[in-house]
Amino acid sequence: MSHASPDGAAPVPPPPTSAPSARRYRRSGPPVLALMLVVAGLAWGAWTTRAILDLRRAPAPFVKVQLGGLVADYVRAQARSATPPDQMGAQTQAFMKLLDAALAREAHAGRVVLVSEAVAGGSVPDITESVRREVYGRMPPPRTGAEGGTEARMRAWLAQNGGSDGAGH
Incomplete structure (x- = not known):
């Protein structure tokens, strides 16, 4: 939907309403990704620790x-x-x-x-x-x-x- 100028000339583009949400997305993207990487690293560390402790409890080979x-x-x-x-x-x-x-x-x-x-x-x-x-x-x-x-x-x-x-x- 475009707006026409009062004198009937070329249409005027609508004001950019999506620009703030795009900026907000760009700003929130990296922290979410960083948080996901931290959570994945902690989960991997917990799994590795449990696996090592299980090996110590295993019967003598x-x-x-x-x-x-x-x-x-x-x-x-x-x-x-x-x-x-x-x-x-x-x-x-x-x-x-x-x-x-x-x-x-x-x-x-x-x-x-x-x-x-x-x-x-x-x-x-x-x-x-x-x-x-x-x-x-x-x-x-x-x-x-x-x-x-x-x-x-x-x-x-x-x-x-x-x-x-x-x-x-």
Whole structure:
């Protein structure tokens, strides 16, 4: 809409009404952008701090287990047990599967499981007892037989043949 001059000459442009709002927009634009950048920086800083603290609370990435000791203890107990020889193999195989499953769970939890004999030094947490509890919680240790077990048979043989029973007798 244009205004005509009173004498009918060229139209007169309307007065600029949008100039103050344009100036106001230009003046409010950079502070809003700066405020958005500050808020984004604070949010990123909070997220980063939380991520670092979560890493500190994470379980140890390296753990060790006395695998040889666990197996030797089981085999020793199995040798002293009253278990018939034909069942010993199946029970030992079941023990080894449970042991393998327990170590696999540790690995799936994000830990690197090292055999304790391979750790030369440092402060690597030892999980041997927790693995032992987990395995023996699913499969009880072999029962030692007072009579009829391998150890009892060996003592009887030694007593009959004049040998020492290891206790000085």
